Amino acid sequence: MQRILVTGASRGIGLELVRRFLDRGDRVVATARKPGAATELNRLAFAHPGRLSVLPLDLAKPHSIDELVRELPLVAESIDVLVNNAGVLPTRERFGALEARHLEETFRVNAMGPVLLTQALAPLFARSGAAKVMNLSSVLGSIAERDAFYTPSYAISKAALNMGTRLLAHALADQGVTVFAIHPGWVRTDMGGPNADLSVEESARGLIAVLDRVGPADAGRFLTFEGRELPW
């Protein structure tokens, strides 16, 4: 049994990860911007009494992170795994019409939020030497792979998250926490759209398989949901 915190768990990949962690007996803290509206999470909490807590978190707002950190000890005294899953992708951006508000909001949610949250939760990471932080990045944030002007706010924010991953891996190495970045594949969610390659089930299965097998030697790596290395 592990204690796992998943951000952005109201839908998509985050929700499927929560389902699977619960199915195998883990205790989960799932965050949502609006817990009251997260119908499926609340149903899961009802179906798994005492094993799923749903707490509010808006990663664009640092005070929301502070509030989560204040509330968390009421439901979990330590954390074995943090899954920084929440993310946003502004659509229809094009060169010549980029807007500061899209760049800023995306950076806040996709890069700044996960880094600040990980920092804030560091005192709660289990002292077992086996704690892990899995950052949901994207191949679209790989500078080496980029060959076209496409989803700029998202790509810039995920490249920043990748650097954040690397820095956090160093910051938390002495505590024995393995921080790594992972691309979940192109997945049929609200973000990925209906034509994507993978179902949430296929992606989540791969993500959890990688999560289970990484250890300190994998800290600071950028992997795919199949465990392949991605270029930065």
Ligand SMILES: NC(=O)c1ccc[n+]([C@@H]2O[C@H](COP(=O)([O-])OP(=O)(O)OC[C@H]3O[C@@H](n4cnc5c(N)ncnc54)[C@H](OP(=O)(O)O)[C@@H]3O)[C@@H](O)[C@H]2O)c1
């Ligand atoms: N789907 C893909 O093909 C794909 C590919 C590569 C990487 N990824 C990454 O995988 C992760 C999950 O993606 P997904 O496809 O499951 O996305 P999704 O279906 O669009 O779900 C996004 C989740 O993030 C939450 N969220 C959005 N803004 C937030 C904020 N300000 N604070 C806290 N939570 C917020 C959403 O909550 P609300 O319900 O409140 O909006 C929702 O739970 C993301 O980091 C994404 O970048 C996805």
